[in-house]
Amino acid sequence: MSRALNDAPHVSEAVRRKVKEAAAALDYHPNLAAQSLIARRSYLIGLTYERPSPSYVVELQNGALGRLENERYRLVVLPFNHVASRPEELGKLLLRAGLDGVLLAPPACDQPVLLDMIERQRLPYARITPHSDLDRGLVVAMDEVAAGHTVAAHILSLGHRRVGIILGDPSHAASRGRLEGYRQAFQDGAVTIDDSLVGTGDFTYDVGYRVALELLDRPVRPTAILAQNDDMAVAAIAAARDLGLSVPQDLSVAGFDNSEVSRTAWPPLTTVHQPVREMAWDAANRLIAMLDGDTDSDAPRRRDHLHELLVRASTAPPASTG
Amino acid sequence: MSRALNDAPHVSEAVRRKVKEAAAALDYHPNLAAQSLIARRSYLIGLTYERPSPSYVVELQNGALGRLENERYRLVVLPFNHVASRPEELGKLLLRAGLDGVLLAPPACDQPVLLDMIERQRLPYARITPHSDLDRGLVVAMDEVAAGHTVAAHILSLGHRRVGIILGDPSHAASRGRLEGYRQAFQDGAVTIDDSLVGTGDFTYDVGYRVALELLDRPVRPTAILAQNDDMAVAAIAAARDLGLSVPQDLSVAGFDNSEVSRTAWPPLTTVHQPVREMAWDAANRLIAMLDGDTDSDAPRRRDHLHELLVRASTAPPASTG
DNA sequence: GAATCGACGGTAAACGTTGACCGATAAAAC
DNA sequence: GTTTTATCGGTCAACGTTTACCGTCGATTC
Incomplete structure (x- = not known):
């Protein structure tokens, strides 16, 4: 009887105890499929996420879990992978998975086609750090522009003053947001961004390394590099080292994400x-609050979290300011 | 009608096509709970896994996925976390999760109590690199001893000849297996392990750093360190650098796992x-083969995969041999 | 042209749980 | 002692599929 296990009313204590004992004795577990059905x-x-760095994935999972x-x-x-080129496929996958709700990490959370699909099927969703259509669905955001x-x-x-920039994957809106933040900071400091010192990476170490080599091969070498994630920043350090430059004496490098490599790298x-x-x-x-119907309609649909700058040993004043 | 969508026989093509069109038009998706029920x-x-390095988790997941x-x-x-101290709790969690089967990574795969529980409930399972009871359940193994x-x-x-060792978490049987491999190699080379140069870590960077500092603080410093995973090996490199030693000139360091940090570290x-x-x-x-009843009883219950030594720049002959 | 056979479409039971409903029994009030 | 009420335990429909079964219709064969 479901009432006994469910602690429902109209059941005597004796019966409830007996039922629970029997259930325990038989290692009885209610059938989840039947419960789900009703x-x-x-x-x-x-x-959902797309091939980002392992530490990012694990952080996402651990947070949700x-x-x-x-x-x-x-x-x-x-x-x-490659949501941008085939959002409907991901939509189908999500709708077929029989989920009660879905957490969308970048860049999936910025695919209007995908959002349309899952909204049509009334699949509740929350978006983690989206960058477009910030009024759609539940939004958990970080101000990428401010962080940049x-x-x-x-x-x-x-x-x-001569600062190289390694952008992330252009399909991630985070790349644009962070760049916009750089721009504003440069504007505030009355410095102009040298477009020839802006390279496009894809958040991976290998491409970051190549782009960093190109930037450091310029006649007027940058004295600092802003990389849009840590993997590319570490790659930039490796590239500098391979060119005989030491960090941060000859080159300052800053990353993004506070991933594990950022702590284990040298410097x-x-x-x-x-x-x-x-x-x-x-x-x-x-x-979960939405699924369980806690209609706290006073709760804002969007919530911003704060970033934090961690100054470590890879940045320092330029050697000779002249 | 389920027959149409299920491509079952005894259904005319016309009807089948009509049903499929209607289903597509309505964005119909069969209810998974009802299907599961029947x-x-x-x-x-x-x-299941226990707080190992992010790259290990992601590799596990990607492999299974x-x-x-x-x-x-x-x-x-x-x-x-902490399966060793509360295996029954994990057992309950697994049995309540309504799974068809479970993949057990270390150290959960080495908990007899857990295996007993899930066997009693007839929950199929596969063990990834177990180290005890190798004849229970489906086993996917790597010879840790040989790798060590x-x-x-x-x-x-x-x-x-003077080699420091940083062990991993003692609750992981991998730690013992790898150490046994070290022992055999030392024996083969007629070298004895100096027990005072064996420190116990827990696979994390921080503890690895502390243990490495202790090892390098000995009157007769080791010329090489064997760390039982990459995070601790990277920590050892950092510790050496902080003591003014350069790797691999003054100290060789070898890790374990081929994780991302092992590639991005310097050296x-x-x-x-x-x-x-x-x-x-x-x-x-x-x-899956077991669940789908592919009773290939000729398939061995255990399968061994091969390790591979990757020699990179963190190891070299000792500077002065004597 | 009638009988048999095969193919098709419809109907209904079953999966294991929940929750509403109903009858019975015991307790309380008159 | 009888009526009312509250409480408990049991029964049954429902959830949305699948699959077995059955009836019917058309086609083929004699």
């Missing part, structure tokens, strides 16, 4: 901490 | 590649 819930939450712990919900991981501004301002305040990277874990927790939290 | 299957595969792609099965991640032997033999062949780490992704793929493959 509750019209699968108790599954999806998490931290909230799901002690809940009935389980987390299904659904990595998917902070790290660029740090470099400028050290006295650097440790100056970087920007993104509270990925906290944001994933928050996204899961808000999604 | 099929007595949830089409969920669990993956690679096999699950284009299958009905979905992957549920179930990290669980290989890397230790490499260090000895370079001429090192790049000599390490042992564990085919984690392949093993996870294989484990998922064998688990």
Whole structure:
């Protein structure tokens, strides 16, 4: 009887205890499929991401799982590459997965086609650090522009004026946001960005290395490099070392993400901490609140988390300011 | 009608086509809970692991997901810390999760209590690199002893005789296996392990750093350090640098895992590649075969994958041999 | 042209749980 | 002692599929 296990009323204590004992003795576990069928819930939450750095993925997962712990919900991981070129495929995958809700990390969270699909099917979703259509769905955001501004301002305040930039994957809106932040900081400092010192990477070490080599091969070498994530920043350090330059004496390098490599690299990277874990927790939290019908309509649909600049040993004033 | 969508016989082409069109028009998706109920299957595969390095987790996941792609099965991640001290809790978690099968990574795969529980409930499972009870369940293994032997033999062949060792978490049987491999290699080379140069870490950077500092503080400093994973090896390099030693001139360092940091570190780490992704793929493959009833009883229950020594720039002959 | 056979479409039971409903029993009030 | 009420335990429909079964219709064969 479901009433006994469910602690429902209209059941005597004696019967309840007996039923529970029997259930324990038989290692009885209620059939989740039947419960799902009647509750019209699968108790599954999806998490989609696209081949970013391992530490980012793990932070995302741990954040979401931290909230799901002690809940009935389980987390299904659904990595998917090249969303930008085939958003409908991901949509189908998500809709077929029988989820109660889905957490969308970049760049999936910025695909209008995808959002249209899952909205049509009324699949609840939360977006983690989206960069477009910020009024759609539940949004957990970090101000990428402000973060970009902070790290660029740090470099400028050290006295650097010839600054190289390694952009991330252009399909990630984060790349544009961070660049916009750089621009504003440069404007504030009355410095102009030298477009010839802006290279495009894709967030990977290998491409970052190549782009860094090109930047350092210029007749007037930059004295600092702003990389849009840590992997590319570490690559820039390696490239500098291979050219006989030492960091931070000959070249300052700043990264982005506060990933594991930023701490284990030498010198440790100056970087920007993104509270990925906290944001994933928050996204899961808000999604669950929606699913469980806690209609706190006073809760804002968007929530901003703060970034943090971590100044470590990879940045210093330029050797000779002249 | 299920027959039309299911491509079953006894359905005319016209009707089948009409049904499929209607289904597509309505964005119809069959209810997975109802299907699960009747099929007595949830089409969920669990993956349990315990707080190892991010790259290891991601490799595990990608391997398993690679096999699950284009299958009905979905992957549920179930990290669980401190299994050794509370295996029954993980057992309950797994049994309540409504899984069709579960992939057990270390150290969960070496908990007899856990295996007992899930066997009693007839939950199929595959174990990835277990170290005890190798005859229980489906086993995907790598010979840790042989791998330890290989890397230790490499260090000895370079001429090192005073070798420091940083062990991993003692609760991981891998730590013991690798150490046993070291021992055999030392024995082969007629070298004795200096127990005062053996420190115990826990696979993390921070503890690895502390242990490395202690080892390098000895009156007779080791000329090489064998770390049982890459994070601790990178920590050892950092510790050496902080003491004014350069790697590999003053100290050789070898790691384990071929993780991302081993490639991005400076100098790049000599390490042992564990085919984690392949093993996870294989484990998922064998688990699915079992679930789908492909009773290839001729398939061995255990399968060994090969390790590979990657010699990079962090190891070299000792500066002065004597 | 009638009978048999095969193919097709419809109907209904089953999966394991929940929750509403109903009858019965015991307790309380008159 | 009888009526009312509250509480408990049991029964049954429902969730959305799948699959077995059955009836019917058309086609083929004698």
